[in-house]
Each structure stands twice: as structure tokens, then as C-alpha cells.
């Protein structure tokens with residue numbers, strides 16, 4: 001399965017860059033916001049100090065005293081409120097403060113710059129609770145409508161702080177100040193900065209991505225080129241291995257052809273000399289026939305004047321069994337020709353199959369053919385048995401598979417010295433078929449076994465082994481979507497097992 005480097009890189013790095021961009025943006029925003037809140041909090045504390053300094057002693061401490069035990073309505077009706085409010089508004093003008101509230105330790109609103117809120121109970125508010133326990137509480141709030149003084153404020157970002165307020169001699173808060181200050185301009189700036197940052201980060205990430213993409217694409221093209229070269233080398237090796245095994249085959253086949261050619265040649269020479277001996281008697285017989293035919297119908301007798309010919313005719317002898325011999329000799333020639341024709345037909349079947357062609361093939365027939373051909377170069381002391389099961393047609397490249405079968409059978413025979421047996425077995429098993437080649441040969445020792453599928457690994461002498469057979473066999477079988485395995489008992493024999501799917505994948509065209 002080819003690995004699509006560019007596609008993988010694009011998907012994973014896009015995900016990664018998106019995550020990194022998101023995390024960076026989130027971190028920046030979080031950091032800026034908390035820094036802003038801190039700043040604003042200390043600003044609010046300063047502001048509160050200003051308010052406290054000028055208003056606490058003058059108004060709020062006495063207001064706190066006066067408020068004790070009063071109900072909300074009485075709080076609102078306090079006669080000092082007008083004067084306090086005028087001072088507060090004067091102080092707030094020109095500052096970032098939007099609203100100011102003062103709570104007594106019980107959480108009641110004793111003053112608010114929004115006068116209608118005076119008297120409200122805030123004792124359950126977490127901000128108030130925190131502040132009355134001595135801790136300043138700050139949060140950013142967004143208010144769609146905020147009525148401050150006279151006007152209505154739409155969509156403001158506000159910083160809200162609850163700040164404990166201590167009497168000059170007190171150790172526990174005497175009350176709580178609440179201040180809202182406006183952060184809208186700052187937030188707008190923050191958003192602008194966010195967009196800018198987003199643009200810078202995405203620009204930088206895009207550049208980085210672009211550079212990496214170019215590198216990866218280059219790498220992909222180098223990998224593709226290398227795999228093409230590898231394929232080319234494999235094809236080349238497959239071809240040379242084929243030539244080497246064909247060379248051995250040719251030697252065997254030549255030997256196989258020699259016997260029928262030899263006796264046919266002898267028989268035909270004998271037949272010719274036999275025919276020569278028959279020439280004279282046949283000519284005499286033919287002459288006699290001619291004489292008889294020329295005789296007028298009313299004459300029933302002819303007289304032969306043999307004269308000098310009598311002596312010559314005495315020498316003519318014709319034994320009938322000569323014709324029998326002739327027929328037998330020519331019959332042998334015919335069976336010799338038949339053998340040669342069968343061999344040639346098998347050779348043609350073995351070689352004519354197109355390269356790179358996938359067809360529905362009968363692998364039993366292909367194996368039969370390979371065994372027939374291989375027999376010519378295998379000593380007669382080695383018996384080859386066919387144990388073929390019923391096989392469906394297999395979509396494959398038979399020419400490539402023939403090369404595999406030939407190599408396994410040749411290897412098996414080469415592993416046997418003296419007498420031995422090679423068994424070729426086929427079985428259909430669900431959606432795959434199994435082909436086994438077993439031999440009673442030398443077996444493979446455990447230190448050799450792991451290396452037998454390596455290219456150029458051979459234990460055979462030069463000229464006999466190329467060391468390519470099994471490595472090519474494995475490439476071919478794997479290209480067909482199958483597998484090849486081996487089990488061997490040193491001294492007992494070896495079995496190679498090939499499994500093939502009924503339908504070869506597209507990769508089968510490559511080799």
C-alpha cells in the first residue's frame with residue numbers, strides 16, 4: 001500500500017497548527033485579561049482610597065451609624081443623602097468609576113450612586129461575602145444595559161470590585177465599597193490586539209506550514225522516485241532470474257529432445273536403405289503390371305523371353321517381413337515426433353503467456369505444465385507427484401506465478417541428492433487457495449532459514465544458484481495479495497506453502 005506522505009502531513013499538521021494557534025490565542029487572551037483585571041483591581045483600590053479618604057470620614061461612617069436599625073424605606077429617606085450624592089457625583093465625574101455602592105456589615109446597601117438601589121440586601125452576594133471577610137473581589141462583567149446617573153449605557157464591559165473598608169481603628173471591615181469602572185475602551189483595544197495577534201500567528205503558522213509542505217512534497221517525490229527505481233530493479237532482477245532458470249530449462253529440454261531425435265534419425269535412415277532394396281523388385285513388379293495391362297482382352301497368355309535377365313532376376317529376393325519392419329520403424333518415428341510435439345506445446349504454454357497480464361487461470365494446469373517442463377532437467381531418480389485438489393479459476397498473472405512454481409520445484413529437486421520425492425499439492429480454502437511444494441531433501445538449517453528470502457543469498461555453487469529465486473517469488477506472491485512461508489526439518493525435507501487470494505489486487509500489474 002503506497003504511503004501518501006503529503007496527505008498525511010497536510011492532515012496532521014493542519015490539525016496540529018489549528019490546535020497550536022487556538023492554544024496560543026487562548027493563553028494570550030487569558031493572560032492579558034487576568035493582567036488587566038489585576039491592574040484594574042489595583043486601580044479600583046486606589047479609587048476607593050480616594051473616595052474613602054474624602055467621603056468615609058465626612059459621610060459614610062456617620063451614614064453607617066445612622067443606618068443601624070433602619071428599614072430600606074427609611075434608608076432611602078435619609079436627609080443627608082442628597083448632600084452625599086452631590087459629593088459622590090462630583091468626585092466620580094472625570095474618573096473611570098461608573099457606579100459606587102456602600103454596604104454595611106450586614107450586606108444592606110446604605111448608599112448607591114443609583115439611588116433606587118439603596119436599601120437592597122446584598123448579604124448573599126459572593127462578592128460582598130468575600131469583601132466583608134477582608135478579601136478584595138474583582139470580576140469582569142458585560143452589561144447590555146447599565147443605567148448610571150441619568151443616562152442608559154448600552155453594551156459596556158465593566159470591572160466590578162468589592163473592596164473591604166476599615167474604620168481607622170478597626171481590624172474587621174466596617175463596611176464594603178463596590179465600584180464599577182468602565183473597561184469598554186480597553187476591551188475594544190484588546191479585541192483589536194487579539195485580531196492582530198491572530199493574523200500574525202496564522203501568518204507565521206502558514207509560512208511555517210508552507211515551508212514544511214514544500215519539504216514534504218520534495219521528500220514524497222524522492223520517495224516515489226526511489227520506489228520506482230526499486231521496482232525497476234526488481235523487474236530487472238526478476239527478468240535475469242527468469243533468464244537463468246530458462247537457461248537451465250533449455251539444457252534439460254535439449255536433452256529431452258535428443259532421444260526422440262536420435263532414434264527417429266536412425267529409423268528414418270534404416271527406412272531409406274530398406275526402401276532402396278525394395279526399388280528393383282518394385283520396378284520389376286511394376287513392369288509386369290504394365291505388360292499385363294497392355295495385353296488385348298482376348299489374349300489370356302503372355303510369353304516372357306527372359307534371356308540374359310534370368311540370372312539378374314535370380315538375385316532379386318523379397319521377404320514380406322521387410323515391409324513390417326518398415327511400418328514399425330516409421331511408427332516409432334511417429335511416436336518420437338509426438339513426444340517432441342508435446343514438449344514443444346508445453347514449452348510454448350510455459351513461455352507464451354504475456355507479461356503484466358492478469359487472466360483467470362487454472363493453476364492446476366499451470367502447475368502441470370511447469371512440472372512437465374521442469375522434469376526435463378530433473379534426474380529420473382526424483383519422483384514428482386501431483387496431489388491436486390479442485391481449484392476455482394484464480395485472477396493472476398500466470399507467467400509470474402509459473403516463475404515462482406518453477407523456482408520452488410527446482411529448489412526442491414536441487415535439495416535432493418539421489419532418490420527422493422517432490423510433492424506438489426493444491427487446495428482451495430474459502431476465498432484463497434493454497435499451493436504446497438514439499439521435498440524429501442536436505443532441509444534447511446536454522447542459521448540459513450532466516451536468510452533464504454534475501455536477494456542474492458544462495459548456498460549453491462556459482463552457475464547453479466543466483467540467490468534470487470525466493471526473493472522474487474516472495475515479491476510476486478505478495479504483489480498478488482498472498483503470502484509464502486516455509487517449514488523445514490534439516491535432514492528430512494522442506495515444505496514451501498503459498499497462499500493466494502482468488503482475486504489478485506491491482507498491484508499485481510507492477511512486476
Ligand SMILES: Nc1ncnc2c1ncn2[C@@H]1O[C@H](COP(=O)(O)OP(=O)(O)O)[C@@H](O)[C@H]1O
Nearest residue numbers: 411412415452458459465466467468469470494
Ligand atoms: N527446498 C529447499 N530445500 C533446501 N534448501 C532450500 C530449498 N529452497 C531454497 N533453499 C535454500 O534457499 C536458498 C535460496 O534459494 P533461492 O532464492 O531460490 O536461490 P537459489 O536457488 O538460486 O540458491 C538456496 O540457496 C537454498 O540454500
Ligand SMILES: [Mg+2]
Nearest residue numbers: 407411469470
Ligand atoms: Mg532457486
